Amino acid sequence: MSAAFNTRPGSVRMRSHAHEAGAEVWWWGLFAAGGMISALVAPVLMLLQGVAGPVGVPTAAMRHDRMRRVVGNPLLRLALLAFSVFSFIYSGHRTRRYLPDLGIRTKSPIVSQICYGLAILGGLRAAMVMARVPGKQK
Amino acid sequence: MNELLRRTSSPSGPGRAAHPKAYQRRFPLLWWNGNPRYTVYMLREASSVTLAVWLLLMLRQIDHVRKGPEAYAAFVNRLRSPFWLAFNIANLGLAVLHTYTWLSLTAQVLPFPPGLPRPKTEQVHRGLFGAWALISFAVSIPFLFGGFARSRRKS
Numbered sequence: 001m002s003a004a005f006n007t008r009p010g011s012v013r014m015r016s017h018a019h020e021a022g023a024e025v026w027w028w029g030l031f032a033a034g035g036m037i038s039a040l041v042a043p044v045l046m047l048l049q050g051v052a053g054p055v056g057v058p059t060a061a062m063r064h065d066r067m068r069r070v071v072g073n074p075l076l077r078l079a080l081l082a083f084s085v086f087s088f089i090y091s092g093h094r095t096r097r098y099l100p101d102l103g104i105r106t107k108s109p110i111v112s113q114i115c116y117g118l119a120i121l122g123g124l125r126a127a128m129v130m131a132r133v134p135g136k137q138k
Numbered sequence: 139m140n141e142l143l144r145r146t147s148s149p150s151g152p153g154r155a156a157h158p159k160a161y162q163r164r165f166p167l168l169w170w171n172g173n174p175r176y177t178v179y180m181l182r183e184a185s186s187v188t189l190a191v192w193l194l195l196m197l198r199q200i201d202h203v204r205k206g207p208e209a210y211a212a213f214v215n216r217l218r219s220p221f222w223l224a225f226n227i228a229n230l231g232l233a234v235l236h237t238y239t240w241l242s243l244t245a246q247v248l249p250f251p252p253g254l255p256r257p258k259t260e261q262v263h264r265g266l267f268g269a270w271a272l273i274s275f276a277v278s279i280p281f282l283f284g285g286f287a288r289s290r291r292k293s
C-alpha cells in the first residue's frame with residue numbers, strides 16, 4: 001500500500017521529484033535571461049569602465065562627481081541591479097555546468113550549492129551597493 | 139522495488155547519477171587543447187567566471203562613490219595599472235566572445251509560434267546584432283556623457 005501511495009501524484013515522493021525538476025527549470029530560465037542580458041549589456045560597460053576610461057577617454061566613471069550623478073539616478077541603479085543579479089545567476093549556472101569540463105566531476109550537490117550560493121551572494125552584494133549609493137547632489 | 143527503479147530509471151534521470159557502476163569516461167585535464175573548436179568552447183565557458191569577477195570589480199567601483207572623491211580617485215588610478223588594464227582587456231574579449239556565440243546560437247534556436255511565417259536565421263541574426271548595437275549605444279550615453287554639463291559648469 002505504501003509503495004502505491006508513495007508514487008501517486010501529489011504524494012511526498014512525487015512532489016519531491018517535481019520540486020527537483022522545477023528548480024532545474026527555473027535555473028535554466030534564469031540562465032537564459034541572464035545570458036541574454038549580459039550578452040547585450042556587459043561588453044559596452046566593460047569597454048567604458050575598464051578599458052576606455054583607464055586609457056584616457058573622459059568617461060563618467062573616471063571622475064567622482066560625474067559618477068555620483070550617474071549612479072545617483074535611481075532608475076539607472078535599478079537597471080544596474082537587475083543586470084548584476086541576472087548576470088550573477090547566469091554566471092553561477094554556467095560555471096556549475098563548466099566544472100565537469102575542467103575535470104571536477106562529483107556527484108555531490110555541494111558543487112551546485114557553492115555555485116548558486118555564490119551567485120545569490122553576488123546578487124545580495126549588488127543590492128547592498130545600490131542601496132548605499134548616495135543620491136543626487138543638490 | 140524502489141532500489142530497482144532507482145537503478146534502471148532513464149539515463150538522464152537521477153537513477154544514473156546514483157548508480158554505483160555508472161560508466162564515466164576519463165578525460166585528460168587538457169582535453170580541449172589541440173582542437174580550436176574545443177579551445178573556443180572552453181574560453182566561452184570561462185567567460186562566465188570572468189564576468190562574475192568583473193561584476194564584483196564594477197560593484198566595488200560604484201561602492202567607492204560613497205567613500206568620497208579621494209578614495210574614488212585612488213580606486214580609479216589602480217584601474218590604470220597594467221595588471222588591471224590587461225585583465226579588463228582580456229575580460230572584454232571574453233565578453234564579446236560570449237555575446238557573439240550567444241546571439242548566433244539564439245538566432246538558430248529562437249522558437250517562433252507555429253502558423254506564422256518563420257524569418258530566415260540570417261534575418262534573426264541581423265536583428266539580434268542590431269539590437270546589441272542599439273542597446274550598447276543607449277547604455278553608453280549616461281556613462282560617456284553623464285554629469286558632463288554640470289562638471290563643465292563648475293570648472
